[in-house]
Amino acid sequence: MQRIEQVGDVVGRWFPVIVLIAGAIAMAVPETFASWSPAVPWLLAVIMLGMGMTLRPVDFAYIARRPVAFVIGLCAQYVVMPALGWLLTVLVDLPPEIAVGVILVACAPGGTASNVMVFLARGDVALSVAMTSVSTLVAPIVTPLLVLLLAGRFLPVSPGEMFFSIVQIVLVPVILGFLLRRWAGGVVDRVTPALPLVSVVGITAVVLAVVAGAADSLLTAGLVIVGVVVVHNLAGLALGYAVARAFGLDIGARRAVAIEVGMQNSGLAATLGTVHFGPAAALPGAVFSVWHNVSGAALAGYWSRRPVVTEPQDSTTRGG
Template sequence: MVIQLFPLWAILLSALAFFQPDLFVGLKTQIVPLLMIIMLAMGLTLSPKDFKQVLKSRKAVAVGVLLQFLVMPIAAFAVAMVFGFDTELTVGMLLVGSVAGGTSSNVMCYLAKGDTALSISMTAISTLLGVVLTPFLVSLMIGTSVDVPVSSMLISLFKIVLLPVAAGVVINTLFSKVIRKAEVALPYISMFAIVLIIAIVVALSSSKLVEVGLVVAAAVILHNTIGLILGYWVTYLLGFDSRVCRTIAFEVGLQNSGLAAALAVKFFTPLSALPGTLFSVWHNISGSLLASYWSRRAVENVADKDSSN
């Protein structure tokens, strides 16, 4: 019941953070440790055989990464044009659309009964590819070059995702009986951590959220919705089972918007960072709503789909 109320907790704590930001601003330095806790919790549910299975899912990985770097950049540009954004906001939208999938996609996939090992692998692959593709896509569509901080991105990926997940897999492999007994608590730990991260992001962005207005918020919501819908239905129509469809939907629709905001501030203007800031808040809310919905629905396998035809 508590997990099903995940979206409600996210919205309530976001509202508290918006009206009382001082309660959460001081926790800014805890975002990375909280993400590491989340990734460790997920790693504890995985074993080496899960990642061996991913090697058999090369088609799913290829389709997911292709959708990631086609759907989101094109959708970002289209939405910016429809809303008539100026260059600064258009750059901000394109940065959100051109970065890799965010680590929150792994959390939502885990809670939604998706393929967590596939999700983590896709996040890692898209992050590495994003080092080259993010500046290329932004330059291609806006005509402005962006220098991506390669070394810091790789260090962050290693520290926040790969290291804690690997540690979790090792611990689970060595102490599987103990972990099985504690496994029921892991979703609650992940939920608490992600809700707190959402609140911190809202608190840090509260003044900008007042200034930006509803137009950019509407654009961000539309952009995120397009990614989630196309990520799911394109893979469904290609014949993947619902676990993979859920996974790719989150990978495509949930972006590393924190990186997008950071790149915008560093290479463009604070106004260009607003789409990334809003996306950071919204995609966690929309992702938690969708994860809550899918967590209550059975997973349909390819065999089940074939037998129903």
Template structure:
């Protein structure tokens, strides 16, 4: 068991490097992940089942007791990210499946790695997890609706099919996981130790499948244009998320949580739905987002953590100086 936890922590520590390596590896050996392509929805279901196993009824009680920050953060997420995606598509004149892919990842719920970034940054992790949970539970309605609103002019949106798929891929596994946790409680605690590693491996496999399916189109001008679009999308999400949380006068730890919850997307869900309902090229923005938001999130979290440490050190020095004087 300890070995599994150590491996999980090691993979988590170098997860961004692992993603970059896996992308490069699959680019030069695309047949490696061909077998994954028809199975990406099952992998995502495993991730969400694991998420359900980690949830408790207390998580929903926490939302009920202090709903305003959770509802506000979820609202900000679904308002800011799809809107920015649509604006960037207009500015960069993206078309067809590429534009739909950018808007798709912008319409996804919050990314699971946001809670890790909030923890590292000294943010309100409970708030982060609550927003992540609520945004994920709302995904079956929010995601097809936002796609229809913003991406309808680029591609045909199979709204009802997207709704059903999101229910099957997201909602059903989460509810099953929650039910199993409720029924067996402490008896399944040992299983949760495996979940971070399982989720990380599943995400890597999904990314490999996207690279394999899009190998021939990865170096086109339209595809390369996705990189700056995704970077701007993510960074704008951080910035506007922080401004929004400041405007509604939340405390600093809560601002950090909402910043990550707004700016980080469940790109694995985006890639899976893109592969299922659109052409493979629509999954590229989600894959690029998966790589980039782990890099940017880590940098922001470390900077915030260092700033907090420096501020505490400064206060201690000033207090010590006043005592000496």
């Protein structure tokens, strides 16, 4: 298992490069991987099962300790990115399926890699874990409603069908993983070191399937998609930090909120695009999957070299 953990660490560090290579391979020989699309929901379900296996009851205790910081962060998660996604689809003339894909990324919960990035950035890891966990648990309700509100002008949206998809591929696996940790903690502890490797393999397979299924759309609108994804992510990181600062949260919490807001569960966005709208709608999620790991790692590296200074706060601005 130690060997697997070492391999997982190496693969995790090279994850953006691995996914980029996977995307290039899928573009070169799309017929090889286009048939993988039906497996995309199952791949995400396995990743979500792994996320659930890392959760503990203490991870939710943060909400009681610092409710203000948590509420600010969670609201920013589901307001900042959806607003930015909608604005980008207004400003940029995108094909309907790709515009819906941008909205799907915008309305997704926090990405699982964000917790690692916050740790590296010397941010508030407990807040990060709480935000990722709860934003994921409420996603079956919040994500379909936001997508209906923001993407209904592009394509028909069925929030009920999307609700059941998210329950099946996100909520059920996360809860099952959480229960497995409670009931079989010893076994889970032994397999936990392999979970990063499983996640990398799963996301890489999703990217192969998504890019292969929409290779023609990527050829015609690839640069536009990349540009929109980059702007969306960077603006999310910046506004997440700005919101946390405006409400007087400490620096560690600001870093956590910024990364949580800017890093989305792009695998879920790609899966929902594949299942409900078509291959092209999954492309923004696939591209986001690569880019947000690059930008998140770069920002975490920058913040890791800057001290976390405790700033004086009064009782009206303290985050909980």
